[in-house]
Amino acid sequence: MRWARENLFRSWPETIATLLLLSLLWKTIPPFIDWAFLDAVWKPDSKACRASEGACWGFVVEKHRFILFGTYPYELHWRPALATLILIGLWVFSAFRAFWKSWLVAVWAVGLAVIGILMWGGVFGLRYVENERWGGLILTLLLTTFGIAAAFPLGILLALGRRSDMPVIRALSVGYIELIRGVPLISLLFMASVMLPLFLPSGVTIDKLLRAQIAIILFAAAYLAEVIRGGLQAIPKGQYDAAHALALPFWRRTYLIILPQALRIAVPALVNNFIALFKDTSLVLIIGLFDLLSTVKISLNEPAWTGFGVEAYLIASLIYFVFCAAMSSYSKSFEVRR
Amino acid sequence: MIEMVKVNKYFAAFHVLKDIDLSVARGEKVVVCGPSGSGKSTLIRLVNRLEEHQSGKVIVDGVELTDDVKKIDRVRREVGMVFQSFNLFPHLTVLENLTLAPYWVKRVPKKEAEETAMHFLARVRIPEQAHKYPSQLSGGQQQRVAIARALCMKPKLMLFDEPTSALDPEMIKEVLDVMVELAREGMTMIVVTHEMGFARTVADRVIFMDEGRIVEAAPPAEFFSAPRTDRAKLFLSQVLGH
Numbered sequence: 355m356r357w358a359r360e361n362l363f364r365s366w367p368e369t370i371a372t373l374l375l376l377s378l379l380w381k382t383i384p385p386f387i388d389w390a391f392l393d394a395v396w397k398p399d400s401k402a403c404r405a406s407e408g409a410c411w412g413f414v415v416e417k418h419r420f421i422l423f424g425t426y427p428y429e430l431h432w433r434p435a436l437a438t439l440i441l442i443g444l445w446v447f448s449a450f451r452a453f454w455k456s457w458l459v460a461v462w463a464v465g466l467a468v469i470g471i472l473m474w475g476g477v478f479g480l481r482y483v484e485n486e487r488w489g490g491l492i493l494t495l496l497l498t499t500f501g502i503a504a505a506f507p508l509g510i511l512l513a514l515g516r517r518s519d520m521p522v523i524r525a526l527s528v529g530y531i532e533l534i535r536g537v538p539l540i541s542l543l544f545m546a547s548v549m550l551p552l553f554l555p556s557g558v559t560i561d562k563l564l565r566a567q568i569a570i571i572l573f574a575a576a577y578l579a580e581v582i583r584g585g586l587q588a589i590p591k592g593q594y595d596a597a598h599a600l601a602l603p604f605w606r607r608t609y610l611i612i613l614p615q616a617l618r619i620a621v622p623a624l625v626n627n628f629i630a631l632f633k634d635t636s637l638v639l640i641i642g643l644f645d646l647l648s649t650v651k652i653s654l655n656e657p658a659w660t661g662f663g664v665e666a667y668l669i670a671s672l673i674y675f676v677f678c679a680a681m682s683s684y685s686k687s688f689e690v691r692r
Numbered sequence: 693m694i695e696m697v698k699v700n701k702y703f704a705a706f707h708v709l710k711d712i713d714l715s716v717a718r719g720e721k722v723v724v725c726g727p728s729g730s731g732k733s734t735l736i737r738l739v740n741r742l743e744e745h746q747s748g749k750v751i752v753d754g755v756e757l758t759d760d761v762k763k764i765d766r767v768r769r770e771v772g773m774v775f776q777s778f779n780l781f782p783h784l785t786v787l788e789n790l791t792l793a794p795y796w797v798k799r800v801p802k803k804e805a806e807e808t809a810m811h812f813l814a815r816v817r818i819p820e821q822a823h824k825y826p827s828q829l830s831g832g833q834q835q836r837v838a839i840a841r842a843l844c845m846k847p848k849l850m851l852f853d854e855p856t857s858a859l860d861p862e863m864i865k866e867v868l869d870v871m872v873e874l875a876r877e878g879m880t881m882i883v884v885t886h887e888m889g890f891a892r893t894v895a896d897r898v899i900f901m902d903e904g905r906i907v908e909a910a911p912p913a914e915f916f917s918a919p920r921t922d923r924a925k926l927f928l929s930q931v932l933g934h
Contacts, residue, residue: 596779599740600793600845601768610792614783 400658413662414669417653421666424489424644430481434492437472440465441495449684469496485563489644491673497567497635497645502628504571509578514608516583527579534576539637542569547641566638574631581627585620586612618688625685629678646670693718693849693880694739699748701734708734710904712748716882718848721875723891723912724884726901727927732884735901736851739882740771753848769797772842776854778834780826786813786837787822790844798845805844812840816870832863836870843874850874852883886931892916900924 362372393408398416414421423434444465447453453461473492476482488496515527534542546569547562554560560568589612597607617624636647644652650666653659694716701709709731716722724732737743738750741757741764750757752767781789790809794800800808813819816836818829826834835855842850852871856864868890875881875894885891891898891912898915900908902923908915916932919925 590777590779592775592777592779593781595742595773595775596781598742599768599771599773599842601765601797602793603765603797606796610796611781615781618783 400662403662409665410662411665413653413659413665417659417666420490420653421646421649421670422490424493424649425487426489427481427483427487430475430483433472433475433480433483434488434490437469438492438495440469440472441492441499445499485561488563490649491646493563493638493643494632494635494646497570497638498628498632500567501570501574501631501635505574505578505631508571508575509582510613512575512579513582513586516579517586531576531579534573535580539569539573539634540640542573543637543641545569562641563643566641566643570631570635570638573634574627577627577630578624581620581623582616584623585616585618588619589615621685621688625682629681632677632681633674646673693720693753694882695749695751696738697749697751699738699745699750701731701738701743701745708904709738709745712906714899714906714909716880719878719880720896721879721881721894722883722897722899723895724882724899724901725886725888725891725927725931726907730901731904732901733853736773736853736882736884739849739851740768740773742773769845770848771851772845772847772849773851774835774838774842774853774855776857778826778831778838778858780834780838780841782826785823785825786818786829789826789837790841793841794844808844809840812843813837815843815873816840817866830863831859832866835859835863835867839867839870839874849880849882852881852885854884854886856885856887888916888928888931900927902927 363369388408390409393406395403395406395408395410395412396415398412400410400413403410403412419428419431422438423431426434444462447461448458471477471480473488474483474485512527512531515523516531518524518527543566546565550565550568551559593611593615594607597611602610636645638645639648639651647670650663650670654663654666694714696712696714699709699712700707712735714735724735726732734743738745738757739752744759745757753770755763755767757764757767780786781792784792787806787809790812791802791805794805794808795802810819810822813822816839818833818836821829821833821837826837829837835858839855855871856867859867864887868887871881871883871890872894881894883890883895895912897909898912899906900915900919900921900923907921908919908924910920915924916928919928
């Protein structure tokens with residue numbers, strides 16, 4: 355009671371706001387519970403679904419494997435499933451500071467190699483699956499993983515380049531960043547999928563997935579560069595003075611003194627960008643790759659299930675949300691740390 | 693140890709240092725004073741090339757400072773510097789601050805670098821703070837860490853740029869004590885400071901600067917009792933007058 359009086363009903367405007375919000379919750383939450391649980395249909399039966407007022411989870415039950423794994427051969431779904439778990443495992447493992455040793459690189463190398471073997475197959479008696487058929491959650495996670503892994507260092511180099519004393523390097527960095535930032539990701543993806551092959555010498559082909567990955571990396575790097583530059587600008591000049599006075603050469607100085615401080619300052623904005631990158635991977639839909647969101651969309655094309663988009667998108671959103679929430683809550687541990 | 697000949701320095705159109713001639717012998721302690729904006733800090737920042745000069749010569753320990761990065765590097769290894777705002781690395785512990793440059797620049801083995809660091813921390817009387825972060829220390833302690841950090845590179849020459857100006861009065865003494873001790877051991881020192889007591893006890897020579905020129909250079913006894921220029925008289929009356 356006392357808590358309520360102090361926090362919810364301290365003044366008239368506050369009381370009115372509290373009552374308004376409570377009535378809003380009262381009007382929305384019970385109907386949602388009715389829809390999502392009480393009236394919901396859990397059997398994969400589209401007729402029952404159409405007859406019912408509630409959510410049609412049956413659709414998700416029926417299509418969950420396609421949503422999660424895309425067009426990957428049905429009987430081989432254990433392979434992307436295992437690969438997804440390994441990839442998530444690698445991320446979780448890397449989250450522990452105690453494991454931030456040089457051997458972590460080796461762990462990733464092995465982990466990614468195993469993922470590659472699982473996804474492609476072609477060895478150890480595993481059937482070969484071309485990456486045109488990869489899809490669903492693993493595709494989203496792989497595009498994000500390699501996107502961050504490559505765009506982050508590239509972004510650091512671009513940020514340093516933009517602050518370089520050497521005019522050529524600075525001009526190139528500025529030019530790159532402004533050019534890429536001035537273009538929507540969709541057009542980059544189109545260019546990567548349509549135009550890139552035209553520039554390559556005949557006989558050389560890069561597959562669609564790699565082209566999309568490159569476009570995502572180039573795009574994210576430009577944004578990350580600006581975020582990192584912001585962090586670099588926040589470093590007091592005295593830090594440079596001290597590093598110079600101790601005769602630390604450029605790369606040492608950058609790696610040991612400047613970047614650790616700049617990146618920590620940039621953490622909130624960096625995480626913002628990583629989350630955006632994670633969600634932007636869904637744009638690969640437009641060049642015909644089936645990431646998590648595309649698979650949802652495609653499963654809705656089946657006549658029996660048209661109209662049950664809400665349920666499917668709700669599940670997809672939930673999956674996206676879980677990953678983004680994990681990223682942002684983990685990033686908080688950097689901010690508090692001194 | 694240091695030889696400056698007809699040195700001029702500009703910040704864009706602003707003429708900061710005008711025809712500076714200065715030589716400092718090995719083991720000599722020079723205190724630089726003067727009103728703010730007179731070019732004192734810029735003068736000592738020339739010595740380890742934190743600032744470039746536009747004309748004249750700056751020779752440190754036999755090496756002339758030019759754009760040649762190798763030479764700059766050679767000089768910086770021999771010259772320690774202590775700043776007004778400490779400039780410790782906030783993301784590293786005290787011990788890491790002290791071992792960083794010996795390890796990465798001079799390639800001293802980690803263990804040896806740590807022993808040296810602990811030795812100098814004891815000398816500046818805060819060995820118990822080795823594993824703290826700079827922000828956990830008082831200003832006086834931070835500045836003593838900064839002095840220890842410079843000493844860990846075993847420099848031949850130490851530059852002090854207003855080392856006590858950012859400190860609370862009660863912490864000034866602990867820093868000055870360390871500096872006096874260092875001077876007694878024979879370190880070559882150039883100190884920009886307004887601590888006239890320190891100048892009197894330690895300095896071999898006091899240099900008074902105004903508007904980018906060295907206006908007076910004399911032993912402290914002479915400078916304090918009989919300044920030759922009106923500008924120096926005025927300055928002294930203001931600094932010593934309270």
